[in-house]
Amino acid sequence: MTATPELLYLLSGDPVEFSQVVAGMQPADVAEAIRDLTPAAAARVLAALPFDLAVQVLDDPELEHRTAILQQVDVAAAVPLIDAMSSDQQAELFRELPEAERERFLPALARHTREGLELLLRYPPESAGGIMTTEVLTVPATWTVEQALQLVRRVGGAKETVYAIYVIDPDSKRLRHVVSLRELVLSDRNQPVTEVGTTRKVLTVGPYTDREDVARLISKYDLLAVPVVDKEQRILGIVTVDDVIDALVTELTEDVQKLGGMEALDEPYLEISIPRMLRKRAGWLAALFIGEMLTATAMGHFEGEISRAVVLALFVPLIISSGGNSGSQATSLVIRAMALREVGLRDWWRVAVRELPSGFALGAFLGVIGAARILLWQAVGWYDYGLHYGLVAMTVALALVGVVTFGSLAGSMLPFVLRRLGFDPASASAPFVATLVDVTGLVIYFTVALALLRGTLL
């Protein structure tokens, strides 16, 4: 896929041939090709591209070092490119620019670019206001279809999306109606725009709506864009479906990494420097390690029992890992159900009522397997668990019931606790749950052992 060497080679040769090859490429492919170049080399390629293509390449959010590239371009050449970018990408660019660079570019930009940037940078980058584009086609409610179509023809080339045209009240500027380009094309030219399309209320979001909720809305109602409005229902911008796909892909990556028990990387795995990656991993790893140290303390409490019945120690890893595994299943189910809004904070009780019998059943299932393993090994003579092997098997089985039930319950409740405390429930990673359940698992195991084996092994 990587066209990088060719691009540089072409650039050093015939300029006509270069522009011919590049004109046939998709902007996303050009962006991918120059992603591996140094900022200086990428800036040279960018300068050689036709203006429109250069803008589209810069508009691609996957061109991760575009900030560095633009710093290699002088202000006079960079400003028209930035002015022509879509407003949401301008905002993302400026969020990444160092303060000094912002100062260098800002005064030279067109007034409407500066105003758009001021608006967008006011909102958090993960909110609807932070990812919206301010290029919106609005028409007054007094217009006809013909007037609206003429406006589309006049300005359509410059707007990111013209598939939705927003109809606003001419006086209050409130959003009243939305028509799609398709509905306009299909309608009688002399009809008022307000009579075209559905009579349903327009779906809107506020500027502080979380981008994941915007994604959910667009996905649920199959929209191409959703308008962002202020408290007076005046339109601030729109979030388009491609922004939402980007948000979903980012969310997926972050969730998978969090579930693996670490901070999200925010850089491709093979590109992030090893020290940066270690910092993202070491924090959680150390936290889990310190939590897990409690197992040494718990084991210490039972050192006497272990020295009297070493056979008990053999099953420690088996039993605590079963608690961790069942907890990890329960946690991932609840995290996902929460993300899909199938389960809310108030549903914790309904979840607990499902997990308690489920954990018990799963624990009993594993308990039977575990006891059978011990009895079989003893009968065949593969291992000698001592005189009281029957009691040992029963201890392991009952401990498994207790540990798996507790693991399922604790794992399913942890996301609720995290969310109630204001954390992301996806932080309830499998390692986190396992650590939590390990200590309790040990206590359950040795307590069962004390009850069953007192007077025989203990």
Place this chain on the structure above:
Amino acid sequence: MTATPELLYLLSGDPVEFSQVVAGMQPADVAEAIRDLTPAAAARVLAALPFDLAVQVLDDPELEHRTAILQQVDVAAAVPLIDAMSSDQQAELFRELPEAERERFLPALARHTREGLELLLRYPPESAGGIMTTEVLTVPATWTVEQALQLVRRVGGAKETVYAIYVIDPDSKRLRHVVSLRELVLSDRNQPVTEVGTTRKVLTVGPYTDREDVARLISKYDLLAVPVVDKEQRILGIVTVDDVIDALVTELTEDVQKLGGMEALDEPYLEISIPRMLRKRAGWLAALFIGEMLTATAMGHFEGEISRAVVLALFVPLIISSGGNSGSQATSLVIRAMALREVGLRDWWRVAVRELPSGFALGAFLGVIGAARILLWQAVGWYDYGLHYGLVAMTVALALVGVVTFGSLAGSMLPFVLRRLGFDPASASAPFVATLVDVTGLVIYFTVALALLRGTLL
């Protein structure tokens, strides 16, 4: 959000009032509202809805029991609804219908519906061919913009998306070009359609392309739809952006559940029956348990060492869990990098070269914390690790270096092995990695102990 009780109440009252309320609702909201009704009650509501709205409600993939609902409607009433649904949703419906029901509906359906179904059902449900819609606007390459716009006006209302118009060779029917509705509207009416829009090659997929790869293409190039073509470049259908969003959301759910160490549920958590859920969980749990039984075997080998130095048993959970945690981090990083196509099968070596020093550094970091914990507890007098506490601390520290290095390496390589064997790399869940690493972790720990403590404790 649930309007269910009101809907039923309204239905039993004034029909005019019912249709007024419902006409103001989004189809997705009606679908959500009748999702909790019995199929019979839902069928009653459906029958009372205006025809167009009923079709849109049935078209919503989130109306999960629509198959059951349609079985409550008699054929004469159901057939026009099915005929009017979009072809990808017709296919999904028919995939779920029992054989006998298919036979009941099929002969009554319109011919073009039957032909479309035959085409779509030929492809796997997770392929481009399985999720595409066959409603495509094609025009011959000899047409002008005006002719194309007239076609849009004539048939636009019935097609799922008219935002892309595909230009085909009039003789060979090969796909030659694509123009957007926006480009048509912005162009001179007398221009040939072939001269409108970009000159780039049209991006296409084959019918057997995986839907996740389709999603990646649409997301990368910010498309509203991608055409599905056969080997002769003839267009079979299109996959639209909203199908892709649905595919992404499903993928996210499946990945999270697999990472939690279980089969994907394919039903909402609170709705799936407990026995069905237990079956999805018990399989993996039992497999992990049986794998983890090897820890009991491994521990059995070192029973003599444990009975001589019970202090060693205290750190077993701490050490093996650290291996599992570092392995789970490495696994989730690699799974995600693979899904984003940042890492391919051939990159296993580049990953190993990163994970080896990373694991070593993380292990050394945890080793220092672990040794410090032992020395501190001994110094303060919180626990007595015996005469050779210094050697015990060193054993724990060195074992941690070995276990965490091994965990990181094994965790990062597991997704490669799974993918090479033809499995989904996302099956390399944290519990799976932990189980794999636990046995090796025990062997590493006791081997280090034997080397360091022989002649003193052992």
